[in-house]
Amino acid sequence: KNLYQDILTAISLKEKLLAVLIDPDKLKLEAVSTFMIKLKASSATHIFVGGSTVEENETDLLIQELKRWTKLPILIFPGDVSQLSSHADGLLFLSLVSGRNPDYLIGKQVEAVSVLRTMQLEIIPTGYLLIENGKKTAVERVTKTHPLNRQNIQTIVDTAKAAELLGMKCIYLEAGSGAIDPINSEIIQSVKRELQIPLIVGGGIKSKNQLDAAYHSGADLVVIGTAFEENDLFFEEINKPMMFEHVTKEEK
Template identity: 65%
Template sequence: MNTVYKNIQEAISNGDKLFAVLIDPDKFSVGNTSHFIEKVNTSMATHIFVGGSTVAENQTDILVSEIKKYTKLPIVLFPGDVSQITNKADAILFLSLISGRNPEYLIGKHVKAVSKLNNSQLEVISTGYILIESGKETAVEKVTRTKPLLKNKVQNIVDTAKAGELLGMKLIYLEAGSGAKNPIPDSIISEVKKVLHIPLIVGGGIRSKIELDKAFEAGADLVVIGTAFEEDESFLRLC
């Protein structure tokens, strides 16, 4: 129980790189689960993240139950909303959108989640979620009604990440947005990595093995890819 975060820390201290396949229940057919997860199992994936900006009630619960049948990889919720919390997963990224100033996404939804979390065995992992501009408006911006941090204000991004760590958050997630035109620039990843003592997650807009490796080289401890697999499952063979 509660081994997901400990295992992430251990893997990083051993110099391992972690890789999560993100499945958005809103864009994934449950009937395709066994076929898709078989491919995930033979890839370098170390985690499966499940979540999306807008997901129908119960859809996450149904999908996580199905994924569990076919894999031993840890399943981590990456929820866009309280309704996506299901006890069937192993852990939840308890995301606070610290790049934005919308109180609902800084603390409001978290308060609403507590009764559900109290009744679950989920490992809760506090995560500072930082949205960075990527060229076009993303679903996160629309749903949360917040603006991303500007990518040329690197010190502001670094300070935001560090503030998350100082507040006691256990992970920092640099997000370009699902399907982003451009991934997070390497220079931002490396500057943020320099100041952090907690693991760094990077995601959004990564569509090739080269971009994946570049994110790792820049300092990402865990990289998340979703859209590229939605567009082409065979990309998993390269990962």
């Protein structure tokens, strides 16, 4: 498996990718089978596993259970070093470049190395940018960092670009789980224009229209967690044809 190469190939074919984010703190092992049957009927291409506050071992057990039900690639989207698991396929090796807390820029990453050495995970270095969305998010609370101001688009673009120049393989624009507003189109378009690497967008996407708007603005991979947790019908709703399909076809 080469997860990153597969992402690049999908992008070159103008395919849009969708990751379902599963928080081990919220999805209990007994509920995995029902959740995965619904997920199978959806257009999800990836599973991300992670959360801001997860108990030791919970992630590993959940990933083992998920593996029984799916062949989709499972990537760890870690809130902490304790969430690493050898049963996943890959890891978004995040650096919170929107913040100025050295622990989340490089400290946790150094801590992770001794664990990663014992695992065979494909590691995808990812510049992680938290963008302000009107309410304080778990990422902000846990990392004790300030999100970037959503009005200050140039700073957001420059931060993403700096991460790319440092060698990151992806940029993740994050509004925060359960955000009131998802990352807006102007921000996504402006960042996308400057990037050569894949763009991941997540946080607060709760409708098919918002999902399509993120893709149309330039997101290569969209991450959705809360909407799947709270709305069973969403698994089917996202299978509907893309609202902007006519536009994307012309662009092809």
